[in-house]
Amino acid sequence: MSDLKKIRNMEEFAAVSGISRPTVSKFFHDPASVRPSTRHRIEEALDRYDYRPNIYAVNQNRQLTKTIGVVVPYLADPFFAEIARKIEGRCIEAGFSPSLFSSHGQVELEVEILDTLRSMKPAGVLLAPLGRSSDKNAIERFCKDVPTVLFDSNIAGMGEAFVGSDNFSFVSQSVEYLCRTGEPPCFFEMRDPANPNAHRRRTAYIDTMEALCHVPIVVKIDGKGWNFEEIGYQGALEALSERKLVTDTVLCSNDRLAIGFLAACYEKGIRVGKGDGCALRVAGHDDHPFSRFTCPSLTTVAHNYDLVSSQGVKTVIRLMESGGRFGKRTEAVFPANLVLRHSA
Amino acid sequence: MSDLKKIRNMEEFAAVSGISRPTVSKFFHDPASVRPSTRHRIEEALDRYDYRPNIYAVNQNRQLTKTIGVVVPYLADPFFAEIARKIEGRCIEAGFSPSLFSSHGQVELEVEILDTLRSMKPAGVLLAPLGRSSDKNAIERFCKDVPTVLFDSNIAGMGEAFVGSDNFSFVSQSVEYLCRTGEPPCFFEMRDPANPNAHRRRTAYIDTMEALCHVPIVVKIDGKGWNFEEIGYQGALEALSERKLVTDTVLCSNDRLAIGFLAACYEKGIRVGKGDGCALRVAGHDDHPFSRFTCPSLTTVAHNYDLVSSQGVKTVIRLMESGGRFGKRTEAVFPANLVLRHSA
């Protein structure tokens, strides 16, 4: 705290601590790699003078950084905000410094971020791509240069591994539950979803419905961009007024659409829930952080946020330790958990 | 795209483009600073070989980086996610590269981020501190070293400037509106809010109520952390069952508390809104991204997100151009806009 003298570089810091610069360098690389006695002397000097190695000089000369890049498609989506939060925590625990980027839903930004990231020489990258709209070539080139683990959205062949949730597990659970406890659901989704998970969910819906000997009904709504609540809201207003919903049960592709759907129902005076006097059942997928607080609270299927984030970080660290390449691409998908609330 | 030869550094790139290295260096610093003809030659080489200057080498040698640090207290709060998104956009427009950090509600992390940021030598920093729980000394020391503009939460004397919203404008508008159209509101807030805005809002509530010759009633609820919806929900359940609410109108300190409040009301079967048959009016502050989709939709007072983010970035850029110091600390607070929806 009391800086008697301004320390300008490691040379000067080594001088005041009475240790040679190369040893100090080793210390900062790994404090356990030096003799306890010298370690104490350095640490003593460290709280007399507050010195930190120049990260740019360090990273320029090190072949491998201690940075882990984290890229999400849209950080203003609480789902990604939450998963990013957990991932950052895991990275710090593991002794790395996370560097967080959001593509903000724009392809050009995603490409730009990838270029920036490449020049940052990160030890590894956890990438949740935009999905269908991503520049596949750019991502492929990036993955060639940087040890990358994909998460959330799987794009075939990209990256050394994928970590995410099992879409079939999501949808089969919700469909089975809804069929068991009432009318079979129709499936409410965007006409042209950017996220590949949406497609897998629709397929899973159709398959599960057919397996249960029901006729699948997919309701597609228009809308672009990442403002899913608004899209769900508008789509619901339209679907409700045009009576597109053949059944009294609606399964939304994700919770954000469902949140919009519930808002529309409330406005139209349609009572949602599973009890008597309810006209409609609505369920979603993802267990969005706010789905507990919708009216009524949203029945949904939950990601295992903790498992996905911790496995994602573990996988990328394992990848780094394997020299940036796995023998073959691995895909780890985790099952989801049905969360029963009041909306269905 | 077709890399005939791997470019390892600026030396090699200068060679293949037929321009000297110092000029190429100038080009990357500012493309307009070189003659158009040489600029074209460099740009041609640039798409034949994909080369980017080593950011670490660049930043080590440059006194001033092109980075703008952005720190928010809790990124999983959609309000901060949204404002961070807009700030990032403005930074990129202005030719800087934003570097985003979230304190995740933890003081130690905030201090750690500040230390990391200091060593990054950013051109400027936009800092939204945790608030009361922040380590004031750490922030003060940081602001001495790095040109910093505070936003959202004002801490007296810290940073060279503050940009935020006018809390009095928020609350006076909501209180006046509510008093004009029905019973005067009670004020619903956390007992021990971390954010200094909360205190200013309570004061503004009391002042406005007294100016309108009403007795202010503050309802304080327990709860810690950043899970405001849950805190609002639990607090509302308690307040409703214990009949702490003396009036039929509740003004929540922020929208996230209001979202929890509405969830509790729905669960209790209490009809919220301003029409006949409604038992309670509920309003909030902030115009949280999801307040459009609550049930009923939330009447609130909106930040001018665009103005706050653009002014924040403009201010920090002006600060950098002023050499990192303003003559005296400036405080820019922007008025808020009342947004009438269905809840009050």
Added chain:
DNA sequence: CACGAAACTTTGCGCGCGTAAAATTTCCTT
């Protein structure tokens, strides 16, 4: 065509640190 300013090239140093090799010291073992 001459002239001067602007742009460019050449040359060379420095930034702060990683890292390797050889010499020296420290520490633990027998």
Added chain:
DNA sequence: AAGGAAATTTTACGCGCGCAAAGTTTCGTG
């Protein structure tokens, strides 16, 4: 007390680029 392995110091080089000074070319102007 001797021996040897481990840790440390010394010495030295390199990373990729910013930046400054001096010399050379380019360009627009009269």
